[in-house]
Amino acid sequence: MKYTHAEVPTKKRIALVAHDNKKQELIEWACAHPLLKNHTLFATGSTGTLLERALDYPIEKFLSGPLGGDQQIGANIATGGIDVLIFFWDPFEPMPHDPDVKALLRIASVWNVPVACNVTTANYLISSPLINESYSREIPDYQNYMSGRV
Numbered sequence: 001m002k003y004t005h006a007e008v009p010t011k012k013r014i015a016l017v018a019h020d021n022k023k024q025e026l027i028e029w030a031c032a033h034p035l036l037k038n039h040t041l042f043a044t045g046s047t048g049t050l051l052e053r054a055l056d057y058p059i060e061k062f063l064s065g066p067l068g069g070d071q072q073i074g075a076n077i078a079t080g081g082i083d084v085l086i087f088f089w090d091p092f093e094p095m096p097h098d099p100d101v102k103a104l105l106r107i108a109s110v111w112n113v114p115v116a117c118n119v120t121t122a123n124y125l126i127s128s129p130l131i132n133e134s135y136s137r138e139i140p141d142y143q144n145y146m147s148g149r150v
């Protein structure tokens with residue numbers, strides 16, 4: 001695989017997602033970090049509705065996770081529309097949409113997007129100076145990949 005770079009803007013596009021047993025944790029984390037409001041926030045349906053209420057800040061909501069929201073966020077990562085993923089997934093509960101969860105985590109890895117799956121990592125991420133700076137992110141060179149296939 002050949003790689004190229006994408007410029008990540010100063011104002012990040014941050015996706016916030018939590019499974020039901022982790023929603024309260026994510027809400028408390030988001031409320032404790034008002035700096036999030038310097039960025040554009042996205043979320044899956046139920047997570048987004050709860051966060052919007054708690055933060056009193058607009059959140060662009062996708063479908064609910066089990067109905068395709070995880071896949072929508074994954075598609076946005078692949079097309080360069082999301083720069084950071086905060087995904088508090090539940091390690092104790094099997095989900096009907098486990099394949100979607102795995103696919104979202106995989107595609108974030110493919111496109112070298114930073115992912116926080118727990119509060120500690122989210123704290124490290126949000127306190128990184130890079131969250132308020134532009135950043136050159138290494139990504140797969142799609143043109144090169146395609147030219148080798150067709």
Ligand SMILES: O=C(CO)COP(=O)(O)O
Nearest residue numbers: 044045046047064065066
């Ligand atoms: O299921 C989810 C992530 O896999 C989250 O979806 P909701 O935010 O709609 O609950």
